[in-house]
Amino acid sequence: xxxxxxxxxxxxxxxxxxxxxxxxxxxxxxxxxxxxxxxxxxxxxxxxxxxxxxxxxxxxxxxxxxxxxxxxxxxxxxxxxxxxxxxxxxxxxxxxxxxxxxxxxxxxxxxxxxxxxxxxxxxxxxxxxxxxxxxxxxxxxxxxxxxxxxxxxxxxxxxxxxxxxxxxxxxxxxxxxxxxxxxxxxxxxxxxxxxxxxxxxxxxxxxxxxxxxxxxxxxxxxxxxxxxxxxxxxxxxxxxxxxxxxxxxxxxxxxxxxxxxxxxxxxxxxxxxxxxxxxxxxxxxxxxxx
Amino acid sequence: xxxxxxxxxxxxxxxxxxxxxxxxxxxxxxxxxxxxxxxxxxxxxxxxxxxxxxxxxxxxxxxxxxxxxxxxxxxxxxxxxxxxxxxxxxxxxxxxxxxxxxxxxxxxxxxxxxxxxxxxxxxxxxxxxxxxxxxxxxxxxxxxxxxxxxxxxxxxxxxxxxxxxxxxxxxxxxxxxxxxxxxxxxxxxxxxxxxxxxxxxxxxxxxxxxxxxxxxxxxxxxxxxxxxxxxxxxxxxxxxxxxxxxxxxxxxxxxxxxxxxxxx
Numbered sequence: 001x002x003x004x005x006x007x008x009x010x011x012x013x014x015x016x017x018x019x020x021x022x023x024x025x026x027x028x029x030x031x032x033x034x035x036x037x038x039x040x041x042x043x044x045x046x047x048x049x050x051x052x053x054x055x056x057x058x059x060x061x062x063x064x065x066x067x068x069x070x071x072x073x074x075x076x077x078x079x080x081x082x083x084x085x086x087x088x089x090x091x092x093x094x095x096x097x098x099x100x101x102x103x104x105x106x107x108x109x110x111x112x113x114x115x116x117x118x119x120x121x122x123x124x125x126x127x128x129x130x131x132x133x134x135x136x137x138x139x140x141x142x143x144x145x146x147x148x149x150x151x152x153x154x155x156x157x158x159x160x161x162x163x164x165x166x167x168x169x170x171x172x173x174x175x176x177x178x179x180x181x182x183x184x185x186x187x188x189x190x191x192x193x194x195x196x197x198x199x200x201x202x203x204x205x206x207x208x209x210x211x212x213x214x215x216x217x218x219x220x221x222x223x224x225x226x227x228x229x230x231x232x233x234x235x236x237x238x239x240x241x242x243x244x245x246x247x248x249x250x251x252x253x254x255x256x257x258x259x260x261x262x263x264x265x266x267x268x269x270x271x272x273x274x275x276x277x278x279x280x281x282x283x284x285x286x287x288x289x290x
Numbered sequence: 291x292x293x294x295x296x297x298x299x300x301x302x303x304x305x306x307x308x309x310x311x312x313x314x315x316x317x318x319x320x321x322x323x324x325x326x327x328x329x330x331x332x333x334x335x336x337x338x339x340x341x342x343x344x345x346x347x348x349x350x351x352x353x354x355x356x357x358x359x360x361x362x363x364x365x366x367x368x369x370x371x372x373x374x375x376x377x378x379x380x381x382x383x384x385x386x387x388x389x390x391x392x393x394x395x396x397x398x399x400x401x402x403x404x405x406x407x408x409x410x411x412x413x414x415x416x417x418x419x420x421x422x423x424x425x426x427x428x429x430x431x432x433x434x435x436x437x438x439x440x441x442x443x444x445x446x447x448x449x450x451x452x453x454x455x456x457x458x459x460x461x462x463x464x465x466x467x468x469x470x471x472x473x474x475x476x477x478x479x480x481x482x483x484x485x486x487x488x489x490x491x492x493x494x495x496x497x498x499x500x501x502x503x504x505x506x507x508x509x510x511x512x513x514x515x516x517x518x519x520x521x522x523x524x525x526x527x528x529x530x531x532x533x534x535x536x537x538x539x540x541x542x543x544x545x546x547x548x549x550x551x552x553x554x
Contacts, residue, residue: 115489119493230518
């Protein structure tokens with residue numbers, strides 16, 4: 001084959017990365033589906049012969065897992081909503097900022113993303129703990145006598161999720177809002193629209209693609225996180241992540257861990273399909289409107 | 291007509307509060323690391339460098355930090371080599387199925403890593419690769435490649451292909467074009483990719499805590515096991531604060547010197 005042929009050159013350049021991603025990343029998902037229909041002998045990691053639906057039955061039968069799933073859904077949904085409410089004005093400010101500080105604001109948003117899940121949680125323990133910064137400050141001003149319990153509660157875990165995943169909401173929002181024409185808001189203002197009306201009728205509809213993208217990212221990240229719920233929940237809050245980690249790393253029931261993983265994968269897949277449909281609907285509506 | 295000043299002020303205060311919350315655990319971690327007592331309480335009674343001295347003297351954590359560094363360096367190098375080549379091909383060549391190739395390369399950004407790690411744990415056990423350096427490096431390379439691909443695609447898109455063909459028409463070999471033209475022009479992107487890959491690999495706990503064996507225990511894996519069982523060791527606050535401080539400085543320098551935020 002001629003090496004100066006562009007298509008063979010492209011294939012050569014792409015091959016290592018595609019191979020790495022396909023073999024080490026995508027192939028294991030196939031294994032996951034396969035082992036979710038297997039069982040292993042007691043006290044051994046060897047897979048038993050034959051395929052079975054036993055793991056899926058166990059998942060539905062055991063209230064502990066059903067409750068953990070339910071808890072993870074509402075906690076992640078609440079964290080997503082909080083990220084949206086906190087993030088929208090922030091993203092709007094960054095998107096419309098013309099000064100030098102804009103880059104710095106974006107760079108600071110990257111810090112939690114590259115810090116991993118653990119170090120922010122380690123800081124959160126001292127921020128929210130019974131002798132931590134929040135409780136210490138409230139006591140200093142005489143607002144409370146006994147510490148508010150954040151660690152080991154769902155409140156603490158949700159606060160941790162919001163802190164960890166806020167950038168996943170803000171960055172797509174900044175992207176969408178930066179592309180919004182600057183003068184729409186001024187136009188709405190000059191026509192006498194109240195600020196609340198401008199937000200509801202102009203900014204929110206135009207930001208919708210960013211809102212959807214950010215919400216999906218935050219929800220999926222919160223739903224599958226296990227370090228934040230484990231560390232800030234102090235082992236008392238069972239979520240999908242902590243349960244899956246337990247089964248895979250401590251109980252060593254790998255086929256059952258696979259089943260948990262497959263269920264979440266299917267749920268996330270459905271969520272993505274729904275979002276794509278919703279996006280298409282919005283795009284069509286907008287085409288008709290214009 | 292300008293939007294009301296009051297609305298602008300409210301938005302600014304909101305943003306300041308949001309950033310305070312976002313950075314709170316990071317700043318608290320740094321504050322707590324200078325606390326003199328074994329247990330942190332706010333407001334701290336006295337400050338010292340006690341835990342930093344203890345961290346420097348502790349061989350216990352040194353091996354974990356060494357494991358993290360070795361894995362991050364090898365995985366980061368692999369990620370840059372493989373990711374930049376792929377990004378160059380994606381930008382410069384037309385090919386069938388480009389969208390699919392991109393989807394495969396960026397998949398680790400979208401699909402949940404814990405789900406993947408549960409599968410990888412089993413496959414590594416099956417292949418006898420559990421807890422090996424090769425296994426950890428491959429896993430870390432996979433999660434950092436999508437960052438390199440994204441950063442390098444946006445870098446190569448900004449480089450005019452005319453420069454490459456000009457050098458080639460003046461008789462430069464393809465290797466010389468790469469070394470004298472493309473790599474120098476792509477240097478800011480390469481440095482950014484390297485920083486992202488190193489930091490993400492060094493700080494990863496999600497994948498590593500599931501596939502790490504007894505031999506290659508990274509610092510985050512060790513810290514996570516400790517937090518689960520024994521609680522906080524103040525020495526880890528000093529180490530954690532140092533890592534976080536490096537990240538903060540890297541983000542600020544990266545933004546002003548290399549325009550990191552343009553690659554998002």
